[in-house]
Amino acid sequence: MIKVFGHKAPDTDSTGSPIIWAWYLSEIRKTPAKALLQGEPNTEAAWLLSRWNIEKPELFSDVAAGDQCVIVDTNNPAELPASINEAEVIEIIDHHLLAGGIKTRLPINITIRPLACTATIMHDLIGEEDLARAPKEIKAAMLTCILSDTLEFRSPTTTPHDRFVAEKLAKELGLSIPAYAAEMFAAKSDVSAFSEAELLRMDSKEYELGGKQLRVSVLETTSPQTVLDRKAALIAAMPGVAKEDGADEVLLFVVDILREEATLLVPNDFVKTVAEKSFGANVSGDSVILPGIMSRKKQIIPALAV
């Protein structure tokens, strides 16, 4: 049984893509495969599952030598199970920079594209003919991944092809994109059930900057005030989260999907300097608004400086 999985903080693309590809491998290529998760899906990903009655993939913590694995939505060993280089990676499908740590014993299928979303790449790899055989929840997962990763085409990572594929899928599913995306963003924005530590880790990537290990966390929401009302508690939780995760600092960007801006929390002088050097921000107080900033991959990580 081929194991298909994404990164350690399962968002919609990293939950939906394994489900799409496991369907394709099992049903079209007739090679039994199952989607797995390295952690609990985030609110939006959990909404995708319940909205379309998709069974939640099993959680797992590591792979073993001989396991056949397909890695999707990442190629970074830091975001993968500890024993990944002992397993047999048979395919990688991703839309992130090449991190450079995965090796394979033999040539395998690797498809990395500078598109907004892994599911868009899968759409192209599967092809129209086989996709026509997909049940509606597979097409819906694909659409939801694209709307999630592009923030309904607002993110600068959006390419015309992502948009084209999403609009085609919405039409086939008889969905209105604005109404469906609003439903999705509302689900994502209801974070009342989560502790501050959980919010800081919900959509987070590790990154090294000036010798410091950072957790670069993003919360995309249509209701930023709900999060910012908890600013003091979030800042108070940062040192504990950083320490537990072996990091030096946590950067939390609260992305306002509708206003297309991010608020960066500023707990200390280090983060203040980062905000100033990276985004030319003028910081006073414990947060700063960064107009137009929506994408960690395209706008935050490449800009980070100290």
Next chain:
Amino acid sequence: MIKVFGHKAPDTDSTGSPIIWAWYLSEIRKTPAKALLQGEPNTEAAWLLSRWNIEKPELFSDVAAGDQCVIVDTNNPAELPASINEAEVIEIIDHHLLAGGIKTRLPINITIRPLACTATIMHDLIGEEDLARAPKEIKAAMLTCILSDTLEFRSPTTTPHDRFVAEKLAKELGLSIPAYAAEMFAAKSDVSAFSEAELLRMDSKEYELGGKQLRVSVLETTSPQTVLDRKAALIAAMPGVAKEDGADEVLLFVVDILREEATLLVPNDFVKTVAEKSFGANVSGDSVILPGIMSRKKQIIPALAV
């Protein structure tokens, strides 16, 4: 101007693929690109150029920061210019194992497929519609790369898709594959102009085994006796080549394309042990025949043991 290049020992695929892709980028995608070579093309690759009146790509030795590069037919930093990680790699197209040393700053196009030949992957990426606009020398380069890497479909690396593409191209070009391949192999097998050191380096990859650095060299020929007549001189040249290249040992496999077997030269006890442990060979004397062995990638490298 985008630079398109392959590995350090330009064989037919590593010479033809940059030419094909530079044509595609320049003429179809309208992004000016040129093919480059890291070294002199081997006999067969030189034959491809003269047979189809293709201008020999310029030689170069390193890349600079800011150079836009497309890497083809390798992804291994050891086979690439020293400053590759300072340049801007914008695309990788390859059919080898993931070596794990290349990193990119942003997401780029990476296409690795377990096919016999980089040119086959390019055929698929270009697509029928755009390929119809290719001049005959581009289609001929594609065909020649496939016949070279598959040893006219004899190598176990050959997939049905490589064969399908080659047969389609031959038909379009009005070529008989057996006649054309015979012409190509005859050109490749005429190695009279090369010194022993040149023969040992002509088609060679670095590989570590049991703490030793090996040069794993292959000479594919329809006239193995021409090479084996120089066996004593080749063995005598090995220590010098190894020393100059920072290696410990040279393994030379003389592949008989028509008989589908390799002769491994056995200069010393280390290579004797490698031959026995890797291929179960019974060695007496300074060479041993390995029946059925034709592919370094699929049969030699994965088997190497000591």
